[in-house]
Amino acid sequence: MEANANVPSGQGMHLRRLRDLPDFEVASNNPDVRGWSVRGSDGKKFGEVYELIVEQEALKVRYLDVELDSSLNINERDRHILLPIGVAALDEESDNVFVPSLTSESVLNYPPFVEIQITREYEQAMLKSLNLPLPSHADAEFYNHTSYDEQQFYRRGRSAE
16 A cells, blocks of 8 residues: 555644643744734734644744634634734734735635644645645645745844834
8 A cells, every 4th residue: 555645644733833832932032923913904903813833843833823803703613714924924013913915804715724633725725715826735845935934924023123
């Protein structure tokens, strides 16, 4: 029997919530954005950063787990979404995270995140919802895209420095 090269082994298990990794913390020169408001290109708040999803082996944040605002009238079970860290921008002055590719209305069509495991299919659905190109299926190369570049995220908030 051959292993299917398109199916990652332990799919989704390489990603963990930061709070579940007691030996890990946000780098001292980067802000911990958990609890910060998340706003779309329309400037309206549509949620808050609930958690950071980390690729443990690479020591990198890959996703922001965003809890959508109750004012959006979304079923409580579907209130979490994941955003690739590179699609967001920081506003450290006001403790906001901006997502230029979403609005408070378009986020209603974004695929919800259920905390079971993150499959490659879910990751691809997120990228499609953001109108981003799909990376290669090769596990080693999947996160080699600006959508997953945490330095891009943290750098954007410091452009005025």
